[in-house]
Amino acid sequence: MFNEYFNEYLNYHPSIASFLGDRSSDDRVEIAISPQFAKKWRNVIDKYAAMKYGNSIDDQMLRLSLQSEIESFKYPLELLPISSFSNPVLEFTFMERTIYPENASNSKKRHECYIKYFKQCIKNMQQGMVSGYTIPKHICQKVIDDIASFI
Secondary structure, three states, X not given: OHHHHXXXXXXXXXXXXXXXXXXXXXXXXXXXXXXXXXXXXHHHHHHHHOOOOOOOHHHHHHHHHHHHXXXXXXXXXXXXXXXXXXXXXXHHHHHHHHOOHHHHHHHHHHHHHHHHHHHHHHHHHHHHHHHOOOXXXXXXXXXXXXXXXXX
């Protein structure tokens, strides 16, 4: 069951598949902060959470991972797409410099995904500001400084 879940995880998270060496995923980047992605991913998690598990270490780890995912759904983390813990600017730059150079032919498709991702970031952060769900100002400044020093 773990292998089935992991393959489905990689299908929904092609950037992780690329990171692990699957070059067939190099033309895609998931927009994991979009409502559409969240709904589909929640269905996957619910499907696996409803299954019965044995006592193997794989089953125990999968069950723990699913519990963690389900717990995270309680919080609107998608409204904080850029923080001191998650910075897609740095993550995408790292991937472009370390993982993708061997397969530059897909860079246009990836960059189109990045644009979609950042447009979703803006929407989510605006929604977060309206609902009062933002990172503290001093952390925001540090994140901006990190991005500036990296580029």
